Amino acid sequence: MKTLMFYNNVQPLNKETHKNLRLEFLDKPNFAFASETNSVMIALTELPLISKHYVTAFAALGNPEAEGEQQYALACVLGMRDNENVYVGQDGEWSSPYIPAFVRRYPFVIAENEDQFTVCIDQDFPQFNDKKGEPLFSEAGEPTELLQRNIDFLQAFQRDALATQNFIATLKELDLLEQASSTMQLNSGETLQLNGLYLINEKKLNELSAEQVKNLMTQGYLGLIYAHLLSLNNFNDLMDRMAGKLNNAKPAETSAAAKQKAPAKH
Template identity: 40%
Template sequence: MIYRSAVPVTGARHFDCSIEARQDYAFSSEVNSVPLMAVEFPLAASEYPIVFVASENEVLPAVILGLRDKQNLYLTETGSWDARYVPAFVRRYPFVFSKDEDRFLLCIDERFEGFNREGRGERLFDQEGKPTQYVENVLKFLQDYQAHFHRTQAFCAKLKELELLEPMQAQVSLGAGNQFSLSGFMAVDRAKLKALSGETLQALAQTDELELLYLHLNSMRIFDRLKDRLGRQQMKDTASATPDDEAEGRSAASPKRGRASEAAKEPADAPA
């Protein structure tokens, strides 16, 4: 979970509130995957495994951040993000749209550490009670995000229609009996992709969707880098473990299983 107390932004409630920007992503420490928009594939494919996660009646792309439940391997000990590209889902925090009938409301997580009433950072409203330029910029970012969300929905609907997606499981072994298994996501079946008609492949190429599919497939190799990240994390955990912790670790012989986190299944217009 990322959003813990998201409420609509209003002048009555937030007139004297400010947001102190900080490069601290500790709020994402317990998610091992987050949604990704199709437009982000080119920048994300070299940093994260891109997969597809089912949510109710639709499928959406997501990036895998960790191989265990509630584990983000891209988060450093100081709370910084260890990758060149940070997914837009993460960057939009602490703001999010919430749908109210036929309109969207700007919401903010009041439990964000940078949220304050002491004037630190960017104010949400000016002295006349109007939204500041900072808020206008946030609205533009979220509106763009929402537009890309709808385009991503259409892209994924086409993948379902073509029946290209298959359930997938990632299995990682770190030696010494340490095995990890991650499930709950799907990937494009290469054989089914190759079996598409020339006409269908041409149509996918003309809309750049074929490129997105191959970016997704090529990103699967990043699972090996996640294994390396997990190995380094385990070495740190072992170095700081107590004798009781080490004894408990030796007694756990069964493989450790995880699933893509619920954050990856959240719609773009609802708090995660």
């Protein structure tokens, strides 16, 4: 899982370089930028709400075969195939009631380098310009209310990310994570596999000692574990959405094939 996903041209936000930069708001939000992202990282605080609408899992970061301890990120599954998000329509509309914070923070992001945090933007975001929309900086070079709200949101996301890693560290310590084995067979014969994703092993969870379960409760983790497990019930919805995308694509594909086979007009 790439940590920056749909960010194309990340640049540090600078009050001199970007003093005239404005953010134009559309009448209807367009999430087309996330249409080719099949999973995003989520924060621990989002898990109870996200589990109502999405499948959640733990994504392996880097190469699982590489030396060193395997690292994971808590993730929301948005599609079964590479470069496909089944929650974003052709019009760029997000079709689920809750939109993950990772998506909502775009086009802003915090870059971390040796414990130094820098607010950045995706310079290629089409709604950035120097003529229309709300400014990011005041004439005095201070963040406007718009920019400050986004900075506060980024900082909260960053704090939640740390709490999420503590949660994952506890799951690893208890050896509760196992590789997902969910597959889907398409009519075309293509088999899809949830590669690189891990789930909590419910059998191992039930085998924990009373003291270990009590510790999970004290840390506030037990309810979150069950939120993740309940989210797996959304797998059928994920498959239904994918089937809907495939069915919607068929007429276009048929039309294109017909054009190729049609005889030339004289």
